[in-house]
Amino acid sequence: MTKLQQVLYQFFGFHSFKKGQEDIIRSVLSGKDTIAMLPTGGGKSLCYQLPGYMLDGMILIVSPLLSLMEDQVQQLKARGEKRAAALNSMLGRQERQFVLEHIHRYKFLYLSPEALQSSYVLEKLKSVPISLFVIDEAHCISEWGHDFRPDYSKLGQLRKTLGHPPVLALTATATKDTLHDVMNLLELHHAERHLNSVNRPNIALKVENTADTAEKIDRVIQLVENLQGPGIVYCPTRKWAEELAEEIKNKTSSRVDYYHGGMDSGDRMLIQQQFINNQLDVICCTNAFGMGVDKSDIKYVIHFYLPQTAEAFMQEIGRAGRDGKPSVSILLRAPGDFELQEQIIQMESLADGEIANVIRVLEETEERDERKLRELFMQYGITETQSRMIIHLFMQGKTSIDLIKREITYRMELKLEKMRHVAALLHRDGCLRQSLLAYFDETYEPDKGSMPCCSHCGFDLSLYEQKEERVQIAPLDGWRSELHRIFSLKTVGEPN
Known part of the structure; x- marks a missing residue:
């Protein structure tokens, strides 16, 4: 049994790797920047969690969804790993402060790309050695990706701020254009590429x-x-x-x-x-x-x-x-x-007056916390997607109505083209x-x-x-009591 197999069984209880996992893990352990594509259900999280037990520093994971972060943290805790946390809105102010003040005790830290915009969070992260900078759902970096998140595009620069740790960029689906964007924006010009088939034959x-x-x-x-x-x-x-x-x-x-x-x-x-x-x-x-x-x-x-x-x-x-x-x-x-x-996509468009109002608010306020700005704009009927895009463009220096409208229209046309493509493909x-x-x-x-x-x-x-009757299980109680039971939300839990 190899060292990798020993760690796989000791910490995860598996006797063998899924297809593609071992090659990705070996690339990570060698210290190389790595781009990896595994199909949904292919076991992407193991590709950074296992190296975490073989590398000295922190594994920093950028993830796009709160539910995704919470699920990964709870899986780790269920296996007995206490040194895992997620910095997100589910944490109260005191709990968030606890994690940041004790950041050197954590092995696995999950956070959103938006959280990395905080100078305070960045300063705390700069105080700990980071062995691996993981970007989950890396297709979000690319404007060609199906779930473009503007803050993902800043991760290349943030990586430099954090001391240029090795990168593992993970995705389940990406075209050549998307992968090209990922490589360029993260400056992964010499990265190893492990691109497995997206096919799920079962x-x-x-x-x-x-x-x-x-x-x-x-x-x-x-x-x-x-x-x-x-x-x-x-x-x-x-x-x-x-x-x-x-x-x-x-x-x-x-x-x-x-x-x-x-x-x-x-x-x-x-x-x-x-x-x-x-x-x-x-x-x-x-x-x-x-x-x-x-x-x-x-x-x-x-x-x-x-x-x-x-x-x-x-x-x-x-x-x-x-x-x-x-x-x-x-x-x-x-x-x-x-x-x-088509109508749903076109609803992302904004009238000139709406764009002008957003620009005015951005120019008049000193607030630069993008989450708070999004919440503010959503009170005026601007969707989260629209808010993300306008704030992103404004921060890039595109502060005129014409420039912002042109960019939003371009993004909308890109989505429409992708939808025409999938419609033709399925016909x-x-x-x-x-x-x-x-x-x-x-x-x-x-x-x-x-x-x-x-x-x-x-x-x-x-x-x-259906071959047999469904097994009926008693329903859960109210969400507050159930979530406290499942996720132990009352306290963060100090890591050993």
């Missing part, structure tokens, strides 16, 4: 045509009632997530709830934990749900509408079958789907898996003798239907 892919939205709703209800769960239904808007959950609750025996970014953070965390603990059979959600959710036995993912990008589609269907067992992805398609998603004749993988510059030849492939290649949906 997930069968199905596209179904319906006459209209009403027929689509009926089909979702039928699928949820018949398919073996648990499952996820992705919806285009918050309103649809809520309404579809209500329809399923009223017309099936499934335990269902909804999840979206407009909910209270405590409610979101509770719904996520109910789903993970098999106290819900299905989640109706927007794309805010799924990233980092540690649930290996999801059997199906249904897309109620056309996804906006091929990258997002691959990530979302990848929530299923992380245990390697057969699972299925079903996309329901109806006339008008493209137009609805092509031939193997659906082959078309999807070609988008990521991968080749694939359908094999009739292997696992079920896609609706074009043909498979029997009854293979994925």
Whole structure:
């Protein structure tokens, strides 16, 4: 047994690595900058957590979502690792201060790219040796990525401020353009690249045509009632997530709830934990749900509408079958789907007067905490996405209405082009898996003798239907008591 295998078993209880993990870990341990792409469910977190037990300094992980950070920290704590924390809004002021004042005691520290904008946080981080600077969901760096986060684009400069530690950039889906942006913005010109296939052969892919939205709703209800769960239904808007959950609750025996970014953070965390603990059979959600959710036995993912990008589609269907067992992805398609998603994207646009008001506020206030600015603008009806973009552009020196509008329009057109691409891809004749993988510059030849492939290649949906009655588990209590029990939120817990 090699040293790596010993550490793998000692700290994680596994006897072998998943495909691609060991090569990535060896690159990290050699001190090289590393860009790694593993499919959803491929075990990206192990690629920095295991090196953490073999390197002397801190592992600093930049992550885009609060739920993702909390989930990773709790997984570490469940394995007995007390030296893990996340700097985010779930921490009270005293708890946050405790972490920063005792920062030298932590081995794994998670934080958002926005938190790294704080000069106080940066000064504290500069006082500790950082062995590895991990950028999770690294596609967020790129304007070509499907979830562009402006603050990610500053990480290259922040890395220099922190003493230029080695970088591990991780993503599940990225095109050549996205990877090129990641390399340039992080200045990873000599990085090792470990790019594994995005293909998940255990997930069968199905596209179904319906006459209209009403027929689509009926089909979702039928699928949820018949398919073996648990499952996820992705919806285009918050309103649809809520309404579809209500329809399923009223017309099936499934335990269902909804999840979206407009909910209270405590409610979101509770719904996520109910789903993970098999106290819900299905989640109706927007794309805010799924990233980092540690649930290996999801059997199906249904897309109620056309996804906006091929990258997002691959990530979302990848929530299923992380245990390697057969699972299925079903996309329901109806006339008008493209137009609805087009309207959602175009809603990101702002009128000249709205942009002028935002610029005026930015010029008049001395506040430069971007989170507080976003909260301020959201009170005036500016969405979080719009706020992120305008603040980012303003801080870059683009302070005129014309410049900001041009940049927002460019970003919107980029999204529309990606959506046109995925719409055309999903309408092509031939193997659906082959078309999807070609988008990521991968080749694939359908094999009739292997696992079920896609609706074009043909498979029997009854293979994925319910074989036995669902096990009913008592519901959780209110979210405050449950979250205190699950996450021990009353105290941070001083690391040893």
